[in-house]
Amino acid sequence: MLGDWHQLWEIVSAPDNVPIVALLFLVPFYVWYAFRQARANDELIEKLEADPAAAKTAHRKTQPYHPKWDREVHTWPYLMRVEFVAAILVTVLLMVWSLTLNAPLEEPSNPNVTMNPAKAPWYFLGLQEMLVYFDPWIAGVVMPTLIIIGLMAVPYIDANPLGNGYYTYKQRRFAIWTFCLGFIGLWVAMISIGTFIRGPGWMWFWPTSTWDAERIEYAVNRNLDAVFGINGAWLVHLMPVANRAYSPILARIIFGFFPIALYFIVASYLVYRVMNSTNFTQRIFRRMTLLQIVTTDLLLVLMLALPVKILLRLIFRIKYIWVTPWFSI
Amino acid sequence: MAEDNGGKRTGLLGRVREFAEEIKKIFREKGKEEIEGLKDPEKTQLYRSIFRVKHEETPRSRSLGVLSNVFLHLHPAKVNRDATRYNYTWGMGGITFYLFIVLTFTGVLLMFYYHPSKVQAFLDILYLENDVPFGKLLRNMHRWAAHLMIIAVWLHMFRVFLTGSYKKPREFNWCVGVLLMVLTLLLSFTGYLLPDDQLGFWAVTVGTNMARATPGLGHEGPFGSLLGMTPYNDVRFALLGGSIVDANALLRAYIWHCIAIPLIASVFMGVHFWRVRKDGGISGPSPVMLESEIKEDKGPRPVIMRPSGMV
Numbered sequence: 001m002l003g004d005w006h007q008l009w010e011i012v013s014a015p016d017n018v019p020i021v022a023l024l025f026l027v028p029f030y031v032w033y034a035f036r037q038a039r040a041n042d043e044l045i046e047k048l049e050a051d052p053a054a055a056k057t058a059h060r061k062t063q064p065y066h067p068k069w070d071r072e073v074h075t076w077p078y079l080m081r082v083e084f085v086a087a088i089l090v091t092v093l094l095m096v097w098s099l100t101l102n103a104p105l106e107e108p109s110n111p112n113v114t115m116n117p118a119k120a121p122w123y124f125l126g127l128q129e130m131l132v133y134f135d136p137w138i139a140g141v142v143m144p145t146l147i148i149i150g151l152m153a154v155p156y157i158d159a160n161p162l163g164n165g166y167y168t169y170k171q172r173r174f175a176i177w178t179f180c181l182g183f184i185g186l187w188v189a190m191i192s193i194g195t196f197i198r199g200p201g202w203m204w205f206w207p208t209s210t211w212d213a214e215r216i217e218y219a220v221n222r223n224l225d226a227v228f229g230i231n232g233a234w235l236v237h238l239m240p241v242a243n244r245a246y247s248p249i250l251a252r253i254i255f256g257f258f259p260i261a262l263y264f265i266v267a268s269y270l271v272y273r274v275m276n277s278t279n280f281t282q283r284i285f286r287r288m289t290l291l292q293i294v295t296t297d298l299l300l301v302l303m304l305a306l307p308v309k310i311l312l313r314l315i316f317r318i319k320y321i322w323v324t325p326w327f328s329i
Numbered sequence: 330m331a332e333d334n335g336g337k338r339t340g341l342l343g344r345v346r347e348f349a350e351e352i353k354k355i356f357r358e359k360g361k362e363e364i365e366g367l368k369d370p371e372k373t374q375l376y377r378s379i380f381r382v383k384h385e386e387t388p389r390s391r392s393l394g395v396l397s398n399v400f401l402h403l404h405p406a407k408v409n410r411d412a413t414r415y416n417y418t419w420g421m422g423g424i425t426f427y428l429f430i431v432l433t434f435t436g437v438l439l440m441f442y443y444h445p446s447k448v449q450a451f452l453d454i455l456y457l458e459n460d461v462p463f464g465k466l467l468r469n470m471h472r473w474a475a476h477l478m479i480i481a482v483w484l485h486m487f488r489v490f491l492t493g494s495y496k497k498p499r500e501f502n503w504c505v506g507v508l509l510m511v512l513t514l515l516l517s518f519t520g521y522l523l524p525d526d527q528l529g530f531w532a533v534t535v536g537t538n539m540a541r542a543t544p545g546l547g548h549e550g551p552f553g554s555l556l557g558m559t560p561y562n563d564v565r566f567a568l569l570g571g572s573i574v575d576a577n578a579l580l581r582a583y584i585w586h587c588i589a590i591p592l593i594a595s596v597f598m599g600v601h602f603w604r605v606r607k608d609g610g611i612s613g614p615s616p617v618m619l620e621s622e623i624k625e626d627k628g629p630r631p632v633i634m635r636p637s638g639m640v
């Protein structure tokens with residue numbers, strides 16, 4: 001099949017999607033750029049660790065160096081001119097962009113004509129994508145809150161004193177993997193999916209397939225309790241006759257609690273193991289206070305719940321794990 | 330006045346001529362002085378009153394030039410030589426700030442043409458696009474600068490993370506940064522509704538529908554209805570000033586977008602820059618630290634109570 005390249009072009013060239021296309025290039029570029037410097041520093045670190053005598057006198061930086069150079073330079077003109085050039089370049093870029101691409105303007109707003117797909121602004125598409133896997137109160141409220149809290153907690157839970165003020169990978173593997181998983185794997189990637197793959201009805205359209213608003217997706221998702229055949233048959237006998245009608249609901253409430261609890265226990269344990277997986281991470285772990293350990297563990301467990309739920313959905317077609325009359329997870 | 334003045338009484342004409350001579354001379358002499366002075370503008374009273382210090386290529390003058398200027402004094406007089414290279418900060422914080430300024434500038438110009446009302450808003454955009462000189466360019470620049478600012482904020486955060494710049498003593502500034510990022514996103518989001526077109530309308534509808542599901546505070550959220558939430562009193566209602574995205578929502582978005590959030594963000598930016606300096610300037614590029622140099626903690630101290638300055 002040749003595929004519908006026109007459709008792909010239409011998505012990629014939509015003016016409002018240009019930032020995401022740019023992001024697809026910028027993020028890999030800066031990852032590469034940062035890791036190139038990290039590698040250089042890591043090599044230097046390795047050399048110095050191997051040779052303590054040299055470590056005492058070495059310059060300890062990978063930037064060009066001359067003993068006669070001053071450690072500091074005047075802001076004026078050495079920093080100001082860089083800022084000035086940066087401002088000009090950004091202005092030129094913005095001008096060219098604004099002259100070549102027009103900001104979108106659709107028909108006047110009309111509550112009676114639904115846009116299909118109705119997409120949030122691109123920077124919130126990650127959250128909208130989460131709506132596929134979670135109810136709105138999780139995807140739209142709890143998750144953004146946790147992201148903000150989690151980010152603000154970072155400096156207070158990272159007990160590793162190394163890598164303050166220089167790029168390094170080897171000294172901060174755990175932190176860097178975590179952040180990249182969140183930022184690239186769960187934020188940028190979800191935005192890309194929301195932009196390039198989600199079409200009408202928020203259905204999944206592989207790139208180059210045509211957005212067909214008529215397509216019907218047959219939902220075969222089941223709740224976990226249905227998979228296990230929980231219907232309250234056992235519970236019926238324990239309940240007063242008058243309330244027996246509620247036994248399936250009650251059974252599901254009780255049942256659903258256990259897989260969630262199990263997930264928290266297993267995931268916390270795994271995170272704990274990873275935090276103690278090498279001599280170095282063990283050393284950092286010993287420096288952590290109880291509050292730091294618990295917070296780190298909890299935040300990571302909550303973050304990992306995203307990919308876990310996504311996989312449960314994609315592989316086992318599970319809709320909810322825990323169904324209650326008040327909320328479902 | 331080499332002219333004859335002694336004794337001889339001149340008539341009115343003579344006096345006028347004399348006066349003209351005098352004026353001519355004043356103009357010639359003082360004028361020459363004035364123009365000579367312009368060759369060295371830094372010595373003028375005007376210049377000194379504005380800039381307060383002479384600009385010379387001396388360390389003292391260079392430092393004072395930065396420190397005594399309200400716009401430049403956010404900078405220290407001197408910076409880490411390696412920090413002026415692109416590869417450490419990527420200039421992303423500065424670019425973010427510059428884009429904020431561009432957005433303020435273009436935004437104020439847009440405000441001259443925009444009425445936040447259901448009747449006018451969309452027409453104003455059409456007017457801007459088709460009739461206002463450079464109106465289209467103005468709108469495009471505002472739009473794309475907003476997108477660019479979001480990308481720049483994310484990349485800035487990414488580099489701050491990868492350089493470990495949130496570590497002691499910059500923990501708090503990282504938190505200020507997180508709030509700035511949230512404010513940046515909210516700025517962009519509130520602006521999305523203002524053209525009052527389908528795109529903005531449905532994006533904001535989708536976005537604020539999530540507020541319906543706020544646990545306890547939204548009428549469709551967990552425990553919401555138990556706590557007495559209805560479409561007419563929950564958080565979504567507070568955000569939109571109504572139960573649907575309509576005129577009140579447009580006005581609220583406008584005020585958040587043009588006044589409230591920019592003000593709040595400016596205050597936080599002030600704090601952010603202030604803290605960059607107070608925390609000892611940019612974190613690096615600093616000399617690498619070795620694992621063997623980690624000082625062992627002297628017993629457990631809770632994060633909340635750990636004395637500052639301890640590693």
Ligand code: HEM
Binds near residue numbers: 485495601
């Ligand atoms: C409106 C948004 C923001 C603006 C205008 C801004 C601006 C800046 C500027 C100009 C600097 C100086 C160094 C540089 O350019 O990298 C800086 C440093 C810093 N920013 Fe931001 N920033 C913003 C958002 C953020 C965010 C989202 C974070 C993190 C979550 C953050 C955390 C920091 C930290 C920790 C520093 C000190 C870095 C160091 O010492 O190396 N900022 N910011």
